[in-house]
Amino acid sequence: MSAEATTLGRLGGAVVSVPDPDASAGFLEAALGFEIRPLDGGLQVVCAGDYGESGQVALELRPGSETGLVELVFEVGAGYDLEALAERARGAGLAPAAAGGEEVAFVDATGIGLRCVRAAAREVAPPAADGLRPRRLGHVNLKAADPGAAAGGWEAVMGMMLSEQIGEALYFLRIAREHHNIGLRPGPRGELHHLGFEVAGWHVYEPILDRLSSLGHRVEYGPGRHTPGNNIFTYLLEPSSGLRLELFADMGQIAAGAEHEPKRWQAGDRMTQTLNRWGPLPPESFLA
Numbered sequence: 001m002s003a004e005a006t007t008l009g010r011l012g013g014a015v016v017s018v019p020d021p022d023a024s025a026g027f028l029e030a031a032l033g034f035e036i037r038p039l040d041g042g043l044q045v046v047c048a049g050d051y052g053e054s055g056q057v058a059l060e061l062r063p064g065s066e067t068g069l070v071e072l073v074f075e076v077g078a079g080y081d082l083e084a085l086a087e088r089a090r091g092a093g094l095a096p097a098a099a100g101g102e103e104v105a106f107v108d109a110t111g112i113g114l115r116c117v118r119a120a121a122r123e124v125a126p127p128a129a130d131g132l133r134p135r136r137l138g139h140v141n142l143k144a145a146d147p148g149a150a151a152g153g154w155e156a157v158m159g160m161m162l163s164e165q166i167g168e169a170l171y172f173l174r175i176a177r178e179h180h181n182i183g184l185r186p187g188p189r190g191e192l193h194h195l196g197f198e199v200a201g202w203h204v205y206e207p208i209l210d211r212l213s214s215l216g217h218r219v220e221y222g223p224g225r226h227t228p229g230n231n232i233f234t235y236l237l238e239p240s241s242g243l244r245l246e247l248f249a250d251m252g253q254i255a256a257g258a259e260h261e262p263k264r265w266q267a268g269d270r271m272t273q274t275l276n277r278w279g280p281l282p283p284e285s286f287l288a
């Protein structure tokens, strides 16, 4: 089967529940420049996306008693074989729901909701250009009771590839070239650690963080540079929901088709070698 038929297009977006969607959207609009659009039962958080003419519905905010992940959405190209995906899911003991050859949805073995849809069905007009607005949702870092088992399932069913691993507790998986689109760590099902949004580069952190400061917000951690992915990071918390957002830049790429042996760190390397090449370690809140 061709790579086109088995390789997901991109992480399309995340559906998250938050206690007050209007408040979360207000922060995302005022502090980071996202465009907010109405949606049945919630709000869409839109940015420009990273390919083609379409923007990206990076987030769908739904009202809920607790902040959490409802579903991850992956976009696939016209040549992607959704029936084969459904077959792999069935083979893994899951119960995929297919919709007219255009969509497959299932809950993975660890309880995470996944939906794969044709990219053409998710096309939206991009918002007006804004050099400071995050370009796209690039990765999601979430919790699973057994992250190793979850990672194995995502490799087998979703065709994702392991890029890097820290002990038995942190797994970084990629769709194609970008170092990771999914991170998995131990914790309660569906709980998010962070949503990773790509920004244009090092030069935009200053104006973004100055704007946050002027609005009375502080970063939680960073700027710094992670070792896995070699990306620059800054983390902040959306005040009303506690959603943790990472603004990342310069994410590493892994050559397509290359034999990539996943980098495996010892658990004890996490604090000393992987979290921040520039030095300062995170606050306790980040490690929970």
Ligand SMILES: [Fe+2]
Binding pocket: 139, 141, 183, 194, 196, 246, 248
């Ligand atoms: Fe991240």
